Amino acid sequence: MLGVDSLTVTRGGVPVLEGVSFDVAAGEALILRGPNGSGKTTLLRTVAGLQPALEGQVNAPEESIAYAAHSDGLKANLTVSENLSFWAEIFGGGDVSSAVERFDLKSLSDRPAHSLSAGQKRRLGLARLLVTGRPIWVLDEPTVSLDAFAVAMFADVVKAHLADGGVALIATHIDLGLDAKTFDVGPFKAKPRPTSGFDEGFL
């Protein structure tokens, strides 16, 4: 469902990973591993379509990717349910109440987002994935600031998503207990290329 074909991704115009290829079929997850600064985030942003690839291509059905990164895109002055309903409406109407239920946010649903703890905000950010209704989840460190209980809750949600025929591409350092292949980005580190002085990195 999600295929990446000899992809070269750049950060600030400098290639960081090259020749990355993998395929993820429906119902499967792929865990990205690699030390800090190895280009996991850049790879995920390229897969999500936020930046163009230098070489190679990403094959995925159109409008099928939901992206979640370090920042959750929450508005501090809106309540939990207002935040979720907004994203549900933008992405075409997912089920807000079940998303709230599954991330155990029900008792918080009328609280403004600025009064939540870091872990609660993270759960709200992840609940957004459920209301997008998109099959491919591209997640960048989804478990940051979650406690052990919330991590297990999140793993269950991912498992249910995979069982529904979804796909997840997750960059993480911890073990989620998913039955998934791992993909180490280390060997794909880009070799320095000769620059021709004035390149598109400048633009």
Added chain:
Amino acid sequence: MKALLFRDLQLAMRAGGGFGLGLSFFLIVTVLVPFGVGPESALLSRIAAGVLWIGALLACLLSLDRIFALDWEDGSLDLLATSPLPLEAVCVAKALVHWLTTGLPLTITAPLLGLLLSLPDGGFLWVFISLAVGTPALSFIGMFGAALTVGIKRGGLLLSLLVLPLYVPTLIFGAEIARRGVEGLSVSVPLMLLSGITLGTLALLPFVSALVLRINLR
């Protein structure tokens, strides 16, 4: 797009949303001008239309850097870029919200504040009309500037420098309409030119801004 429009309006109205910022700045400027230039009503009524236009323009400028910066900081802009909503529509919604929270209140209050500047009788209608036609252009040009500078820390200064020259034609024709209206002359030529600027920015800038945003999001 309706959802985004509604959410941004809601955010603007809530505490810390900055709804009254432009309006109160406009009020302060027009209240202070008579103190600065003296109470001579003949002089005031001659400069009233121009002062109202400059005040409105500066008040617009004040809230421009919030258009995209807040969504950029909390990651919403990335998420909007991956959503089914085209970035062009995001840009239109953002500019529209800026106009509804800044340009529209300014347009409505300008005739009232004209009283403080002893604006001549014939001027009230034309100040109102020129601002109603011109402020959408200010919001759309400002949205373009905000798209250019999104992601730059403390980009407000750069934004003002970029946007001010682009604001000049709008100011010239807007103030010209108001001035000719005050003097009872025909306003059709500046009014047509100002409408042309506004319609041009409305048609063109959402596309350019979306392009610029895509580059800035990389």
